[in-house]
Amino acid sequence: MRIALISYSADGFTLLREACVKAGHEPIAFAHARTLRQRYPTSKDSAESIAAIIRSLPPGSDLLLPGSIDGLADALAGYHPDLILVYGFPWKLSRSILRMAKLGAINVHTSLLPKHRGPLPVHWAVRNGDPEIGVTIHWMDEDFDTGNILAQKGGIPIEEDLVTARLWRDIDAAIGDLLGPALERATTGATGEPQNEAEATYAGWMEPDFMFVDWxxxxxxxxxxxxxxxxxxxxxxxxxxxxxxxxxxxxxxxxEPADGLRMDCADGPIWITEAIPAAPPHR
Structure with missing residues (x-):
């Protein structure tokens, strides 16, 4: 298949591309959205991310940097993809993009859908105190993360003393395991299994006040x-x-009791074991 890849980082593109090549398919274009700074003004400029993506791609690859969803549609139209494969893209794909590829579009989502639909599933799993998380690969429709499921795997632990590099390593391993079978199912035209709407939750952008601790x-x-x-x-x-x-x-x-500053919360104490001076933005 001729597959257009849409992702957010060099690591994301590498993961998708390696899975496609291993399954015998050809990535024909790579698209990256420049929207992080608009959502989180304190984030670094995306130039570093774009440079890393360029270094990660095979020589001669086409990297698309659309500034809007309409720009993405225009840029992809000339490639005539058989399939669009998405991982970590912050925009809702338009109907024209979803219908552009012969087979449609599939998405990699880092939760056990229908739980934690939305752009920040791992963040919300940690915020909610979930003990584990999973990965789902599903067909895309005109809503966020609601399409039929092609492949799914759970059981990825979220450790109490969270080490993000280790968690992403485990998530990437699960994605690598699932992509091959999901691409095979997509090739055969499998419709996938519908999600249970009664179990759906949403993992949207964090509210600005989440930057501040409320004792x-x-x-x-x-x-x-x-x-x-x-x-x-x-x-x-x-x-x-x-x-x-x-x-x-x-x-x-x-x-639990530890070396550090004890602070009283609504239901009891918490211990601050590491902190640095800061100058917060005006609330």
Whole structure:
């Protein structure tokens, strides 16, 4: 198949491309959206990401950098893809793009759909204190993450002392395991299994106030808030908090007694084991 790949990072494109080549298919174009800074103003400019993507692609590859969904449709139209394969793309694909490929479009989503539909499934799994997460590959339709499921795998642990590199390694391994069978099913025209709407939840963008610790929340929620920021949320290393009348960025916490500053929350104490001085934006 002639496959157009749409993703968010060099690692994402590499993962998709290697799976396609292993399955005997040809990636014909790569598309990347430049929208992160619009959503999270404190994030770094995307130039570094684009440079890394260029270095990761095979020589002579076409990299598309659309500034809008209409621009993406125009750019992809000339490639006449058989299939569009998406991983980590922040835009909703238009009807014209979904109908552009002969077979349609499939998406890699890092949750066990229909749970955690939306752009930040892993972040919300950590925020909610989920013990594990999974990966789903599904057909795309005109809504976010609602299409029929082609392949799915769970059981990826989210460790209490979260190490993001290890978690992404496990997620990438699951994606690699699933993509081959999913592409095979797509080739044969498999329609996949419908999602159970009664079990659907949404994992949208984090609200701006999530950058700040609210000590009237329960200790576990604050602990999970700090863990969520290990994904560089808002382009920050941790949430802002007032500690002894000074603003700090909280990097690590414990819900059990530990060396560090004890703070009282709504239901009991939490221990700040790592923090650095900070100058938060105006609220």
């Amino acid at each position: 009237t929340s329960d200790a576990r929620s604050i602990h999970n808030q700090v863990r969520t920021f290990r994904f560089n949320l808002f382009g920050l290393r941790g949430p802002f908090a007032r500690l002894n009348h000074e603003w700090m960025t909280v990097l690590r916490t414990r819900t």
